Amino acid sequence: MVELRDPNFKRINSLELASLFIEQSVKELREKIKDEKVILALSGGVDSNVVAALLNKAIGKNLICIHVNHGLLRKDESKEVIENFRDKLGLNLIYLEVEDYFLNKLEGVSDPEEKRKIIGHEFINCFVEEAKKLDGIKYLAQGTIYPDITESKGIKAHHNVGGLPSKLNFELIEPIRLLYKDEVRMIGKALGLSDNLVYRQPFPGPGLAVRCPGSITRERLEIVRETDAILREEFQKCGLSEKVWQYFTIVPEYRTVGVKNNKRTYLYFVVIRAVNSVDATTATVEEIPYDILFKIRDRMLDEIEGINRVLVDITPKPTGTIEWE
DSSP states (O other): OOOOOOOOOOOOSSSHHHHHHHHHHHHHHHHHHHHHEEEOOOOSSHHHHHHHHHHHHHHHGEEEEEEEOSSSSSHHHHHHHHHIIIIOOOOEEEOOOOOOOHHHHHOOOHHHHHHHHHHHHHHHHHHHHHHTSSSOEEEOOOOHHHHHHHHHTTTTTOTTTTTOOOSSSSSSTTTTOOOOOHHHHHHHHHHTTHHHHOOOOOOOOOOOGSSSOOOOOOOOOOOHHHHHHHHHHHHHHTTTGOOOEEEEOOOOOOOOEEEEETTEEEEEEEEEEEEOOOOSSSSSEEOHHHHHHHHHHHHHHHTTTTTTEEEOOOOOOOTSSOOOO
């Protein structure tokens, strides 16, 4: 059964309401957790950033953040997480390098639901194994938000919702599970987080796995990572990063015929997706001016090996979801 928001729940659309939510949440978290320790999956995305700040305010050093580099992150993602949270904010942060482990588990798996479940299951296993090395861990915190819960019912599995093992040895802490993405951002602002941390693009829990439709390969992961970096760089230069809610690239498991240097090629293609949304339940397509689009296209084709075609996805949600898997 899907947990529903109370009809009397006031939508958090102001810093005042966000502060009230924080005050109440901190009180409830302290009463529940007391002097116990909590581990948190800190990906660097908006949801886990806000949960980290909220728990840090409530329990301080009893929060232990774990950043898992499973090889499915954007370019320089782990570096930014370490700099922002361990070096600047002083949170307890453990870094796990497990790229080979995850990619071996995902080898040959093409079904999107199976990929999500494997990633979710192994993600939790990382915490279990790391917790064995620590003393007194009772709780596992997650950045589950409301669309994760509603979408897990008949649409797609979420690592925060459908990937948990049945015999979990931790009690779950999910302080923002009934909030939409815009409300989470408002909470982050009220907590004093920088805009860089609060207004980051939403990033799926399974990471780039859902942007490599079909069986994941290191080659396509690298293409996604590099083309995504080009897209973000060019959007930043032209100001679109401030106007577009989410933008990224997809590299399906499919090749097309092309021509380069007067020779036939048979390479992958890249799909650009740029959408605007408030709460992730619906999304509209953002129009990208052709001059900017052509510059992005040229950079991708010139700088990235293994591709010969660039497409643009103009499908709204509904009928399509924001991510392809």
